[in-house]
Amino acid sequence: MKRDGPTALERFINGVLPENPVYRQLLGMCPTLAVTNGMKPAMTMAAATAFVLICANIIVSLIRGLLKPHLRILVFTLTIATFVTIADRFLAAYMYEMSKQLGPYVPLIIVNCLIISRCEICASKQSLGVAAADAVGMSLGFAAALASIATVREILGSGSWFGISVLPAAWPGWGIMVLPPGAFLTLVLLLGIAEWMSARRRRAPERQSETESECSLHGHAH
Amino acid sequence: MDTLTSLVLIFIGAALINNFVLHYFVGICPFLGVSRRVDTAFGMGCAVTFVISISGLLNWTVTYFVLRPGAPLPVWVWQAVGGDPAKQIDLSVLSYIIYIFVIASSVQFVEMYVRKFFPHLYRSFGVFLPLITTNCAILFGSLEIMKRLQDPTKLWGLHEALALTLGGGVGFTIAISLMAGIREELDMCDVPKPLKGAGVALIIAGIMAMAFMGFVGVDKGVHGVLSALLK
Numbered sequence: 001m002k003r004d005g006p007t008a009l010e011r012f013i014n015g016v017l018p019e020n021p022v023y024r025q026l027l028g029m030c031p032t033l034a035v036t037n038g039m040k041p042a043m044t045m046a047a048a049t050a051f052v053l054i055c056a057n058i059i060v061s062l063i064r065g066l067l068k069p070h071l072r073i074l075v076f077t078l079t080i081a082t083f084v085t086i087a088d089r090f091l092a093a094y095m096y097e098m099s100k101q102l103g104p105y106v107p108l109i110i111v112n113c114l115i116i117s118r119c120e121i122c123a124s125k126q127s128l129g130v131a132a133a134d135a136v137g138m139s140l141g142f143a144a145a146l147a148s149i150a151t152v153r154e155i156l157g158s159g160s161w162f163g164i165s166v167l168p169a170a171w172p173g174w175g176i177m178v179l180p181p182g183a184f185l186t187l188v189l190l191l192g193i194a195e196w197m198s199a200r201r202r203r204a205p206e207r208q209s210e211t212e213s214e215c216s217l218h219g220h221a222h
Numbered sequence: 223m224d225t226l227t228s229l230v231l232i233f234i235g236a237a238l239i240n241n242f243v244l245h246y247f248v249g250i251c252p253f254l255g256v257s258r259r260v261d262t263a264f265g266m267g268c269a270v271t272f273v274i275s276i277s278g279l280l281n282w283t284v285t286y287f288v289l290r291p292g293a294p295l296p297v298w299v300w301q302a303v304g305g306d307p308a309k310q311i312d313l314s315v316l317s318y319i320i321y322i323f324v325i326a327s328s329v330q331f332v333e334m335y336v337r338k339f340f341p342h343l344y345r346s347f348g349v350f351l352p353l354i355t356t357n358c359a360i361l362f363g364s365l366e367i368m369k370r371l372q373d374p375t376k377l378w379g380l381h382e383a384l385a386l387t388l389g390g391g392v393g394f395t396i397a398i399s400l401m402a403g404i405r406e407e408l409d410m411c412d413v414p415k416p417l418k419g420a421g422v423a424l425i426i427a428g429i430m431a432m433a434f435m436g437f438v439g440v441d442k443g444v445h446g447v448l449s450a451l452l453k
Binding site: 026030033034073074077078081082084085089104107108110111113179180181182183184185187188191192193195196199 | 244245246247249251315316318319322323326352353360362365366369414415417420421424425427428429431435
């Protein structure tokens with residue numbers, strides 16, 4: 001049976017692992033590196049990004065018939081900026097401390113390549129259900145990636161996880177892990193492991209001939 | 223502290239001490255994507271410096287006169303329509319939307335300019351020139367300026383805003399050019415397979431971030447030298 005495009009379930013699964021935004025596509029590097037020195041800021045950032053991504057994908061999918069080719073990026077960014085303003089005001093009202101700690105990285109969600117690329121590649125071409133499922137899957141994948149990096153950095157850097165200490169009090173705390181260089185090095189480590197594991201799985205003779213879905217992003221700028 | 227010293231300190235702070243790429247992680251996408259050759263990387267750095275200064279200038283103007291709490295234009299309109307003068311007018315909820323609109327327009331302008339006068343550079347940038355719009359560094363510069371315009375007792379002037387954005391752009395150019403120089407040499411090396419491409423570039427970025435941490439405290443020395451010179 002010939003299909004018109006990917007189904008909602010396919011898009012949902014695709015976002016979590018096979019096309020994980022951080023490890024497979026290297027998108028959204030700025031929050032990935034900047035707010036992962038602890039689990040709390042990382043999860044707040046993941047939730048804010050998920051809210052913006054899902055809302056923006058839904059709106060873009062609803063207006064996809066009206067988009068003009070040369071103005072579409074502008075429409076995407078203005079849509080995203082509106083939802084980011086909502087998320088930012090919400091954080092400032094209900095989670096003031098966290099909003100202070102995240103600082104400029106909440107408004108910087110506007111220029112998170114992940115959201116724009118999902119609007120461009122998926123939401124502006126697919127129906128509402130597919131676009132929403134894609135956004136939820138991508139958000140989960142992004143949250144999982146942030147959580148993995150933040151876990152390594154917080155445990156090694158401050159000996160705690162979500163603010164609860166998990167290592168003995170004698171743990172010296174690797175200061176470098178919560179500083180900027182630690183962010184780069186942790187990401188490289190996890191990226192290398194992910195690459196190595198997927199290369200090993202690819203060598204095993206199994207479903208190599210997966211049909212590439214219409215939303216997939218092979219040969220993207222990176 | 224006189225004006226010149228504070229300008230120099232803002233510039234050095236943005237370019238070296240708190241380098242936009244290596245300390246705040248903004249502008250990582252082009253930093254990894256356009257850093258394969260030194261000349262392209264330098265061109266990209268110049269384009270970003272240009273756009274960040276233009277949009278910093280425009281966004282300072284908009285923030286100062288329209289968006290900050292108690293800005294002159296909305297207060298004047300509010301009183302002209304007979305509103306209560308004791309109420310504080312604050313339009314800063316609109317700032318993100320207006321900033322991104324200003325940035326997108328200035329990128330469009332730069333793209334047209336580069337395509338007309340530097341077609342060679344235009345081809346080597348490829349998709350990354352329109353992507354300057356989504357370069358976090360540009361928006362980050364405007365957000366930093368906005369932060370300095372919230373407290374009415376110590377507002378930043380246009381010269382300070384320009385020093386910050388120019389410094390940020392120069393810092394980006396330094397970082398991306400160094401990175402491209404290292405990566406050109408790295409082409410000859412035998413890198414483990416899982417780390418090829420982005421992985422090894424991120425390792426270099428981590429080491430560079432460590433090196434740039436060494437600039438912490440430079441501002442005190444510069445301040446001392448400048449105040450001795452200007453005395």
